[in-house]
Amino acid sequence: IDWTVEDGWHDAHVRPYGPLTFSPAAAVLHYGQEIFEGMKAFRHADGSVWTFRPESNGRRLQHSARRMALPELPVDLFVESIKQLVKTDEAWVPGGGESSLYIRPFMIANEDFLGVRPARRVAYYVIASPAGAYFKGGIKPVSIWLSRDYARAGRGGTGSAKCGGNYASSLLPQREAVENGCAQVLFLDAETNTYVEELGGMNVFLVQKDGSVITPSLTGSILEGITRDSVIQLLRDRGHTVTERRVEIAEWMEGVRSGEISEVFACGTAASISPIGVLKGADFSxxxxxxxxxxxxxxxRKDLLDIQYGRAPDRHGWLTRLV
Ligand code: PMP
Incomplete structure:
Protein backbone atom coordinates (compact mmCIF):
# COMPACT_ATOMS: atom_id res chain seq x y z
CA ILE A 1 0.00 0.00 0.00
CA ASP A 2 1.43 3.38 -0.99
CA TRP A 3 1.19 6.64 0.88
CA THR A 4 1.87 10.20 -0.16
CA VAL A 5 1.27 13.49 1.62
CA GLU A 6 -1.17 14.44 -1.15
CA ASP A 7 -3.20 11.21 -1.44
CA GLY A 8 -2.82 9.41 1.90
CA TRP A 9 -2.98 5.58 1.78
CA HIS A 10 -3.87 4.23 -1.66
CA ASP A 11 -3.28 1.49 -4.23
CA ALA A 12 -3.43 -1.63 -2.04
CA HIS A 13 -2.57 -4.73 -4.02
CA VAL A 14 -1.02 -8.20 -3.76
CA ARG A 15 1.76 -9.00 -6.19
CA PRO A 16 4.31 -11.81 -6.65
CA TYR A 17 7.32 -11.74 -4.32
CA GLY A 18 10.31 -10.09 -5.95
CA PRO A 19 12.82 -7.23 -5.76
CA LEU A 20 11.69 -3.70 -4.94
CA THR A 21 13.07 -0.78 -6.89
CA PHE A 22 14.12 2.48 -5.22
CA SER A 23 16.07 5.52 -6.02
CA PRO A 24 19.61 5.43 -4.55
CA ALA A 25 18.51 8.58 -2.71
CA ALA A 26 15.50 6.88 -1.03
CA ALA A 27 15.27 8.25 2.51
CA VAL A 28 15.12 4.80 4.12
CA LEU A 29 18.59 3.95 2.83
CA HIS A 30 20.18 6.99 4.44
CA TYR A 31 18.18 7.92 7.53
CA GLY A 32 16.67 4.59 8.56
CA GLN A 33 13.11 5.85 8.47
CA GLU A 34 11.41 2.47 8.63
CA ILE A 35 9.41 0.32 11.04
CA PHE A 36 8.18 -3.26 11.09
CA GLU A 37 6.15 -5.91 12.88
CA GLY A 38 6.51 -9.64 13.48
CA MET A 39 3.58 -12.01 13.84
CA LYS A 40 2.51 -15.54 12.97
CA ALA A 41 -0.34 -17.50 11.41
CA PHE A 42 -1.18 -20.89 12.88
CA ARG A 43 -2.98 -23.81 11.25
CA HIS A 44 -5.51 -25.56 13.45
CA ALA A 45 -6.32 -29.26 13.31
CA ASP A 46 -9.50 -28.60 11.26
CA GLY A 47 -7.40 -26.86 8.57
CA SER A 48 -8.47 -23.29 9.42
CA VAL A 49 -5.76 -20.61 9.74
CA TRP A 50 -5.64 -18.00 12.50
CA THR A 51 -3.46 -15.17 13.66
CA PHE A 52 -2.84 -13.90 17.18
CA ARG A 53 -3.90 -10.45 18.39
CA PRO A 54 -3.36 -8.69 15.04
CA GLU A 55 -4.98 -5.45 16.30
CA SER A 56 -2.19 -5.23 18.88
CA ASN A 57 0.44 -5.46 16.16
CA GLY A 58 -1.51 -2.87 14.17
CA ARG A 59 -1.59 -0.49 17.13
CA ARG A 60 2.10 -1.06 17.84
CA LEU A 61 2.90 -0.27 14.21
CA GLN A 62 1.00 3.00 14.67
CA HIS A 63 2.98 3.73 17.83
CA SER A 64 6.22 3.04 15.96
CA ALA A 65 5.03 5.22 13.06
CA ARG A 66 4.41 8.18 15.37
CA ARG A 67 7.92 7.96 16.83
CA MET A 68 9.54 7.62 13.40
CA ALA A 69 7.49 10.43 11.81
CA LEU A 70 5.82 7.97 9.44
CA PRO A 71 2.09 7.99 8.59
CA GLU A 72 -0.17 5.75 10.71
CA LEU A 73 -1.78 2.89 8.84
CA PRO A 74 -5.39 2.38 10.06
CA VAL A 75 -5.59 -0.80 12.15
CA ASP A 76 -8.42 -2.28 10.05
CA LEU A 77 -6.34 -1.81 6.89
CA PHE A 78 -3.39 -3.45 8.66
CA VAL A 79 -5.48 -6.51 9.64
CA GLU A 80 -6.98 -6.68 6.14
CA SER A 81 -3.48 -6.63 4.60
CA ILE A 82 -2.51 -9.68 6.66
CA LYS A 83 -5.72 -11.48 5.62
CA GLN A 84 -5.22 -10.70 1.94
CA LEU A 85 -1.63 -11.90 1.89
CA VAL A 86 -2.24 -15.14 3.77
CA LYS A 87 -5.28 -15.89 1.57
CA THR A 88 -3.28 -15.68 -1.67
CA ASP A 89 -2.00 -19.18 -1.07
CA GLU A 90 -3.29 -20.83 2.04
CA ALA A 91 -1.13 -23.91 1.34
CA TRP A 92 1.93 -22.01 2.54
CA VAL A 93 0.76 -22.12 6.15
CA PRO A 94 2.34 -25.32 7.43
CA GLY A 95 0.43 -27.63 9.72
CA GLY A 96 1.54 -29.83 12.54
CA GLY A 97 3.96 -29.52 15.42
CA GLU A 98 4.98 -25.98 16.23
CA SER A 99 5.29 -24.80 12.64
CA SER A 100 3.67 -21.55 11.54
CA LEU A 101 3.73 -18.86 8.91
CA TYR A 102 5.94 -15.97 10.01
CA ILE A 103 4.53 -12.64 8.83
CA ARG A 104 6.60 -9.49 8.45
CA PRO A 105 4.71 -6.22 7.82
CA PHE A 106 7.00 -3.22 7.27
CA MET A 107 6.90 0.42 6.27
CA ILE A 108 9.67 2.40 4.60
CA ALA A 109 10.27 5.97 3.52
CA ASN A 110 10.86 5.75 -0.23
CA GLU A 111 10.96 9.37 -1.23
CA ASP A 112 14.16 10.15 -3.10
CA PHE A 113 15.35 13.13 -1.16
CA LEU A 114 18.66 13.67 0.62
CA GLY A 115 17.89 15.75 3.68
CA VAL A 116 16.81 15.03 7.22
CA ARG A 117 13.06 15.54 7.30
CA PRO A 118 10.13 13.10 7.30
CA ALA A 119 9.61 11.62 3.85
CA ARG A 120 6.59 12.67 1.82
CA ARG A 121 6.31 9.27 0.12
CA VAL A 122 6.09 6.00 2.02
CA ALA A 123 5.27 2.37 1.21
CA TYR A 124 3.89 -0.41 3.41
CA TYR A 125 4.47 -4.07 2.58
CA VAL A 126 3.76 -7.47 4.07
CA ILE A 127 5.87 -10.54 3.32
CA ALA A 128 5.65 -13.99 4.90
CA SER A 129 7.55 -17.24 5.11
CA PRO A 130 6.81 -20.68 6.58
CA ALA A 131 8.69 -21.26 9.84
CA GLY A 132 9.48 -24.56 11.54
CA ALA A 133 9.56 -25.09 15.30
CA TYR A 134 11.95 -22.67 17.01
CA PHE A 135 13.36 -25.40 19.25
CA LYS A 136 14.30 -28.46 17.26
CA GLY A 137 14.76 -31.65 19.24
CA GLY A 138 13.08 -30.50 22.45
CA ILE A 139 13.06 -27.37 24.53
CA LYS A 140 16.36 -26.60 26.17
CA PRO A 141 17.10 -23.66 28.43
CA VAL A 142 19.22 -21.08 26.62
CA SER A 143 22.15 -19.02 27.87
CA ILE A 144 22.07 -15.27 27.59
CA TRP A 145 24.84 -12.72 27.53
CA LEU A 146 24.82 -9.56 29.63
CA SER A 147 26.04 -6.63 27.57
CA ARG A 148 27.86 -4.11 29.74
CA ASP A 149 29.33 -2.03 26.95
CA TYR A 150 26.30 -1.43 24.81
CA ALA A 151 22.77 -0.22 25.41
CA ARG A 152 19.86 -0.81 23.06
CA ALA A 153 17.95 2.38 23.79
CA GLY A 154 18.06 5.42 26.03
CA ARG A 155 15.53 7.81 27.51
CA GLY A 156 13.68 9.67 24.76
CA GLY A 157 15.10 7.35 22.10
CA THR A 158 13.35 4.87 19.86
CA GLY A 159 13.45 1.85 22.20
CA SER A 160 9.68 1.40 22.38
CA ALA A 161 9.33 1.59 18.59
CA LYS A 162 9.96 -1.42 16.41
CA CYS A 163 12.37 0.27 14.02
CA GLY A 164 15.40 -1.15 12.24
CA GLY A 165 17.79 1.24 13.97
CA ASN A 166 17.24 -0.48 17.33
CA TYR A 167 18.27 -3.78 15.79
CA ALA A 168 21.23 -2.19 13.99
CA SER A 169 22.58 -1.10 17.37
CA SER A 170 22.11 -4.59 18.79
CA LEU A 171 23.98 -6.43 16.00
CA LEU A 172 27.41 -6.04 17.58
CA PRO A 173 26.41 -7.06 21.14
CA GLN A 174 24.35 -9.91 19.65
CA ARG A 175 27.45 -11.15 17.83
CA GLU A 176 29.35 -10.92 21.12
CA ALA A 177 26.63 -13.05 22.75
CA VAL A 178 26.88 -15.74 20.08
CA GLU A 179 30.70 -15.75 20.28
CA ASN A 180 30.29 -16.46 23.99
CA GLY A 181 27.96 -19.39 23.42
CA CYS A 182 24.75 -17.48 24.17
CA ALA A 183 21.50 -17.31 22.25
CA GLN A 184 20.72 -13.64 22.90
CA VAL A 185 22.04 -10.49 24.48
CA LEU A 186 20.47 -8.93 27.59
CA PHE A 187 20.36 -5.14 27.74
CA LEU A 188 20.32 -2.94 30.83
CA ASP A 189 19.05 0.62 30.96
CA ALA A 190 21.35 3.09 29.26
CA GLU A 191 21.30 5.72 32.03
CA THR A 192 22.44 3.70 35.04
CA ASN A 193 23.45 0.30 33.60
CA THR A 194 21.56 -1.21 36.55
CA TYR A 195 18.05 -2.18 35.52
CA VAL A 196 17.04 -5.10 33.32
CA GLU A 197 15.40 -4.01 30.07
CA GLU A 198 14.98 -6.86 27.57
CA LEU A 199 16.78 -9.31 25.31
CA GLY A 200 17.72 -8.49 21.72
CA GLY A 201 14.34 -9.80 20.57
CA MET A 202 12.40 -10.93 23.66
CA ASN A 203 10.99 -9.71 26.99
CA VAL A 204 12.00 -11.39 30.26
CA PHE A 205 10.19 -12.77 33.32
CA LEU A 206 11.57 -13.87 36.70
CA VAL A 207 9.60 -16.45 38.71
CA GLN A 208 10.15 -16.37 42.47
CA LYS A 209 10.03 -19.46 44.61
CA ASP A 210 6.68 -18.42 46.12
CA GLY A 211 5.19 -18.45 42.60
CA SER A 212 4.96 -14.67 42.19
CA VAL A 213 6.38 -13.30 38.96
CA ILE A 214 8.23 -10.09 38.10
CA THR A 215 8.81 -8.51 34.71
CA PRO A 216 10.53 -5.20 33.92
CA SER A 217 8.02 -2.38 33.57
CA LEU A 218 7.51 -0.57 30.27
CA THR A 219 9.87 2.32 30.77
CA GLY A 220 9.54 3.74 27.28
CA SER A 221 12.84 2.23 26.19
CA ILE A 222 11.73 -1.40 25.83
CA LEU A 223 9.44 -2.93 23.26
CA GLU A 224 5.90 -3.54 24.46
CA GLY A 225 5.85 -7.24 23.58
CA ILE A 226 2.48 -8.70 22.65
CA THR A 227 3.62 -12.06 23.99
CA ARG A 228 4.67 -10.28 27.20
CA ASP A 229 1.18 -8.85 27.64
CA SER A 230 -0.41 -12.25 26.90
CA VAL A 231 1.90 -14.05 29.33
CA ILE A 232 1.01 -11.60 32.12
CA GLN A 233 -2.64 -12.44 31.50
CA LEU A 234 -2.05 -16.21 31.36
CA LEU A 235 0.00 -16.12 34.58
CA ARG A 236 -2.80 -14.22 36.33
CA ASP A 237 -5.33 -16.75 34.99
CA ARG A 238 -3.27 -19.43 36.74
CA GLY A 239 -3.40 -17.47 39.97
CA HIS A 240 0.12 -16.03 39.95
CA THR A 241 0.75 -12.51 41.17
CA VAL A 242 2.54 -10.59 38.41
CA THR A 243 4.35 -7.35 39.17
CA GLU A 244 5.65 -4.99 36.52
CA ARG A 245 8.45 -2.99 38.09
CA ARG A 246 12.08 -2.01 37.73
CA VAL A 247 14.36 -5.01 38.26
CA GLU A 248 18.02 -4.56 39.16
CA ILE A 249 20.40 -6.96 37.48
CA ALA A 250 21.86 -7.66 40.95
CA GLU A 251 18.42 -8.85 42.12
CA TRP A 252 18.35 -11.36 39.27
CA MET A 253 21.90 -12.62 39.87
CA GLU A 254 21.54 -12.89 43.64
CA GLY A 255 18.05 -14.35 43.36
CA VAL A 256 19.20 -17.18 41.10
CA ARG A 257 22.23 -17.85 43.33
CA SER A 258 20.13 -17.96 46.51
CA GLY A 259 17.23 -19.88 44.99
CA GLU A 260 14.83 -17.00 45.64
CA ILE A 261 14.28 -16.91 41.86
CA SER A 262 13.35 -20.39 40.71
CA GLU A 263 12.77 -19.87 36.98
CA VAL A 264 13.68 -17.29 34.37
CA PHE A 265 12.17 -17.18 30.91
CA ALA A 266 11.97 -14.97 27.86
CA CYS A 267 9.08 -14.49 25.47
CA GLY A 268 8.43 -13.21 21.98
CA THR A 269 6.61 -14.09 18.79
CA ALA A 270 9.44 -16.11 17.23
CA ALA A 271 10.24 -18.51 20.11
CA SER A 272 7.00 -18.02 22.08
CA ILE A 273 8.46 -18.84 25.50
CA SER A 274 12.03 -19.88 26.04
CA PRO A 275 13.50 -21.00 29.38
CA ILE A 276 16.70 -19.20 30.36
CA GLY A 277 19.25 -21.49 32.01
CA VAL A 278 22.34 -19.34 32.37
CA LEU A 279 23.02 -15.62 32.57
CA LYS A 280 26.66 -14.80 31.93
CA GLY A 281 28.99 -11.93 31.23
CA ALA A 282 32.68 -11.26 30.83
CA ASP A 283 33.47 -12.16 34.45
CA PHE A 284 30.55 -14.15 35.88
CA SER A 285 28.03 -16.87 35.20
CA ARG A 301 4.27 -22.03 27.20
CA LYS A 302 1.67 -24.78 26.81
CA ASP A 303 -1.21 -22.43 27.71
CA LEU A 304 -0.11 -19.96 25.03
CA LEU A 305 0.57 -22.51 22.29
CA ASP A 306 -2.66 -24.37 23.03
CA ILE A 307 -4.64 -21.18 22.40
CA GLN A 308 -2.61 -20.27 19.30
CA TYR A 309 -2.99 -23.74 17.76
CA GLY A 310 -6.66 -24.04 18.69
CA ARG A 311 -6.17 -26.84 21.21
CA ALA A 312 -7.69 -24.79 24.05
CA PRO A 313 -10.61 -22.32 24.04
CA ASP A 314 -9.67 -18.79 22.98
CA ARG A 315 -11.03 -17.37 26.23
CA HIS A 316 -9.48 -13.92 25.78
CA GLY A 317 -10.62 -13.49 22.17
CA TRP A 318 -7.04 -13.32 20.90
CA LEU A 319 -7.47 -15.18 17.61
CA THR A 320 -8.58 -13.79 14.24
CA ARG A 321 -9.47 -16.20 11.47
CA LEU A 322 -7.58 -15.67 8.20
CA VAL A 323 -8.59 -18.70 6.14
N1 PMP B 1 11.66 -7.06 22.53
C1 PMP B 1 12.25 -6.92 21.32
C2 PMP B 1 13.42 -6.02 21.20
C3 PMP B 1 11.73 -7.61 20.20
O1 PMP B 1 12.32 -7.49 19.01
C4 PMP B 1 10.60 -8.45 20.35
C5 PMP B 1 10.06 -9.21 19.17
N2 PMP B 1 9.11 -8.44 18.47
C6 PMP B 1 10.03 -8.57 21.64
C7 PMP B 1 10.57 -7.86 22.69
C8 PMP B 1 8.80 -9.42 21.87
O2 PMP B 1 7.69 -8.83 21.27
P1 PMP B 1 6.46 -9.72 20.74
O3 PMP B 1 6.04 -10.55 21.88
O4 PMP B 1 5.44 -8.74 20.33
O5 PMP B 1 6.99 -10.54 19.62
Missing amino acids: VGDADAQPGEITMGI
Missing part, protein backbone atom coordinates in the same frame (compact mmCIF):
# COMPACT_ATOMS: atom_id res chain seq x y z
CA VAL A 286 24.87 -17.70 37.17
CA GLY A 287 22.47 -20.58 36.66
CA ASP A 288 22.84 -24.14 35.51
CA ALA A 289 23.34 -24.94 31.84
CA ASP A 290 21.96 -28.47 32.34
CA ALA A 291 18.88 -27.43 34.31
CA GLN A 292 15.51 -28.76 33.17
CA PRO A 293 13.01 -26.14 31.94
CA GLY A 294 10.92 -24.88 34.88
CA GLU A 295 7.41 -26.11 35.52
CA ILE A 296 5.75 -22.67 35.43
CA THR A 297 7.67 -21.69 32.28
CA MET A 298 6.56 -24.85 30.50
CA GLY A 299 2.99 -24.54 31.80
CA ILE A 300 2.62 -21.00 30.45
